Amino acid sequence: MGLRTILKKMKQKEREMRLLMLGLDNAGKTTILKKFNGEDITTISPTLGFNIKTLEHKGFKLNIWDVGGQKSLRSYWRNYFESTDGLVWVVDSADRLRLEDCRQELSALLLEERLAGATLLVFANKQDLPGALSKEAIKDALALDEIKSHHWCIIDCSAVTGEHLLAGVDWLLDDIAARIFTSD
Amino acid sequence: MDATVEMNMEKGFNGENCAPNIQERLQKRNQARIEDAERKKETKQSQSVAEEKGEYFSNAFNTERACIDELLSNCSGADRAVVTQKLEEATAKTLQLQKFLSDSILFLTPYELSKAQAALQKLQSSIAETREEAMPKKKFAFRGRTKASDKVSAKASAAAPRDSAVTKVDGAPNPKQCGFTNMSNELLTKTAEEVLNQDMLLTHLTNCKVRLYGTPSTLHLKHIDNCEILCGPVSTSVFVDHCSNSTLVFPCQQLRTHHTTNTQVYLHVTSRAIIEDCHGVSFAPFSWSYPTLHEDFAVSGLNRDTNNWSQVDDFNWLAAGTPSPNWSVLREEDRKTFL
Ligand SMILES: Nc1nc2c(ncn2[C@@H]2O[C@H](COP(=O)(O)OP(=O)(O)O)[C@@H](O)[C@H]2O)c(=O)[nH]1
Numbered sequence: 343m344g345l346r347t348i349l350k351k352m353k354q355k356e357r358e359m360r361l362l363m364l365g366l367d368n369a370g371k372t373t374i375l376k377k378f379n380g381e382d383i384t385t386i387s388p389t390l391g392f393n394i395k396t397l398e399h400k401g402f403k404l405n406i407w408d409v410g411g412q413k414s415l416r417s418y419w420r421n422y423f424e425s426t427d428g429l430v431w432v433v434d435s436a437d438r439l440r441l442e443d444c445r446q447e448l449s450a451l452l453l454e455e456r457l458a459g460a461t462l463l464v465f466a467n468k469q470d471l472p473g474a475l476s477k478e479a480i481k482d483a484l485a486l487d488e489i490k491s492h493h494w495c496i497i498d499c500s501a502v503t504g505e506h507l508l509a510g511v512d513w514l515l516d517d518i519a520a521r522i523f524t525s526d
Numbered sequence: 527m528d529a530t531v532e533m534n535m536e537k538g539f540n541g542e543n544c545a546p547n548i549q550e551r552l553q554k555r556n557q558a559r560i561e562d563a564e565r566k567k568e569t570k571q572s573q574s575v576a577e578e579k580g581e582y583f584s585n586a587f588n589t590e591r592a593c594i595d596e597l598l599s600n601c602s603g604a605d606r607a608v609v610t611q612k613l614e615e616a617t618a619k620t621l622q623l624q625k626f627l628s629d630s631i632l633f634l635t636p637y638e639l640s641k642a643q644a645a646l647q648k649l650q651s652s653i654a655e656t657r658e659e660a661m662p663k664k665k666f667a668f669r670g671r672t673k674a675s676d677k678v679s680a681k682a683s684a685a686a687p688r689d690s691a692v693t694k695v696d697g698a699p700n701p702k703q704c705g706f707t708n709m710s711n712e713l714l715t716k717t718a719e720e721v722l723n724q725d726m727l728l729t730h731l732t733n734c735k736v737r738l739y740g741t742p743s744t745l746h747l748k749h750i751d752n753c754e755i756l757c758g759p760v761s762t763s764v765f766v767d768h769c770s771n772s773t774l775v776f777p778c779q780q781l782r783t784h785h786t787t788n789t790q791v792y793l794h795v796t797s798r799a800i801i802e803d804c805h806g807v808s809f810a811p812f813s814w815s816y817p818t819l820h821e822d823f824a825v826s827g828l829n830r831d832t833n834n835w836s837q838v839d840d841f842n843w844l845a846a847g848t849p850s851p852n853w854s855v856l857r858e859e860d861r862k863t864f865l
């Protein structure tokens with residue numbers, strides 16, 4: 343058995359992934375995380391610093407990092423990049439006034455060397471709001487089609503109703519798993 | 527924050543002219559300053575509970591860190607199984623340490639926080655290095671990335687056809703969004719039917735009185751000057767940016783206030799209010815009553831019995847103990863009620 347096979351087996355045994363949730367403040371990151379985990383979402387406060395959640399899903403152990411998106415916290419984001427398998431970028435689809443800010447932050451993030459291996463899932467959140475932009479419009483506004491450096495996908499969702507959260511996370515896990523657990 | 531500290535040190539130690547007597551004087555002064563700082567630190571430490579917590583934190587943090595360092599240093603030359611086991615242990619401990627930091631964040635100063643984060647980062651890279659040494663990763667490189675990525679993007683765009691109607695979205699008015707924009711000297715109202723479950727946007731208002739009866743899902747205020755804005759219970763968050771000389775009155779689940787000055791907020795908030803880049807913002811409990819307020823609270827799902835209006839977090843003032851100078855509680859005799 344070659345070294346590569348041994349390594350693959352070891353990783354497969356752990357089946358652990360590290361996911362990092364980022365986005366502007368008020369996008370709904372903490373709400374998505376809690377909703378996904380079946381917790382109460384009505385008592386969530388703005389995140390001062392960060393939250394870590396470890397949960398099991400589809401036989402994987404997920405370490406999810408939810409980091410505050412306020413301007414004053416963004417310089418800390420890079421402290422969390424190390425060994426990130428998946429990046430979840432959350433967008434408030436109804437906040438068109440900050441879409442440009444959102445695009446700039448995301449494109450800066452994708453240049454980070456330490457995130458080079460990560461899969462990107464964009465959640466076009468708050469689709470329950472009447473003024474929410476479609477995921478197509480968000481895709482254009484964030485220029486996602488220009489991304490060639492990362493596997494990516496955009497999913498429209500609502501953290502309040504829970505719509506499509508599972509679909510997004512499942513896509514992310516499948517992509518990461520295909521990359522790190524079954525690649526040869 | 528690290529950078530600021532470094533810069534100050536540079537000015538103090540290297541930035542001065544080094545003629546011998548001046549240097550001596552400087553050294554003395556510096557020595558005195560250090561001693562003075564030590565003394566101040568000691569008295570402060572014995573007085574302040576917050577700092578004791580900080581002290582407790584750094585002791586616990588450093589002990590744990592040393593323990594992880596030791597695990598890692600025991601890895602060199604050990605056999606594979608031992609290394610694997612030690613690395614696992616080190617990784618788990620680092621994760622716990624990160625959790626500990628996360629739990630302690632509220633009473634740490636920005637400096638302590640950034641120091642601890644830097645230390646954690648160092649640990650993580652030592653772990654990665656040790657792992658790399660024991661089991662080189664190079665052999666495990668992925669191939670065909672670019673191709674796979676193209677496939678994924680193609681799939682994602684193929685799945686949902688392009689909506690050509692919306693190309694340039696930023697700043698363009700949205701017919702579905704409810705609100706007021708570019709007005710001055712007006713009385714603006716909306717009825718319960720108009721605002722129900724809407725995302726309301728109020729922008730570029732000057733000298734206006736706004737009454738929003740009913741329960742929007744969310745409310746955004748941007749570029750507001752000299753206005754009085756009253757709104758019924760907002761089921762999720764209120765986001766305020768660039769607001770000045772105004773009075774804001776509403777219940778909500780979260781309040782996020784940015785770039786706001788000289789503004790009074792009469793608030794019912796069931797989780798927390800935060801401010802960032804603000805000053806002169808004062809808070810008082812929500813004090814507007816209109817005929818259907820009671821029902822509207824029920825519709826919004828907000829808990830009427832929980833109001834944290836006076837617990838405001840300032841993102842520019844994370845120091846424990848000393849209150850932020852950027853906001854205050856509005857004096858009772860200065861509070862108004864709204865009808
Ligand atoms: N209508 C609606 N509100 C949401 C949704 N997701 C989050 N929110 C609200 O948006 C506000 C900010 O959410 P939070 O998770 O704290 O944002 P974060 O700063 O990204 O962590 C909260 O008041 C949430 O209730 C959503 O899908 N729809």
Ligand SMILES: [Mg+2]
Pocket residue numbers: 371372373387388389408409410
């Ligand atoms: Mg949050």
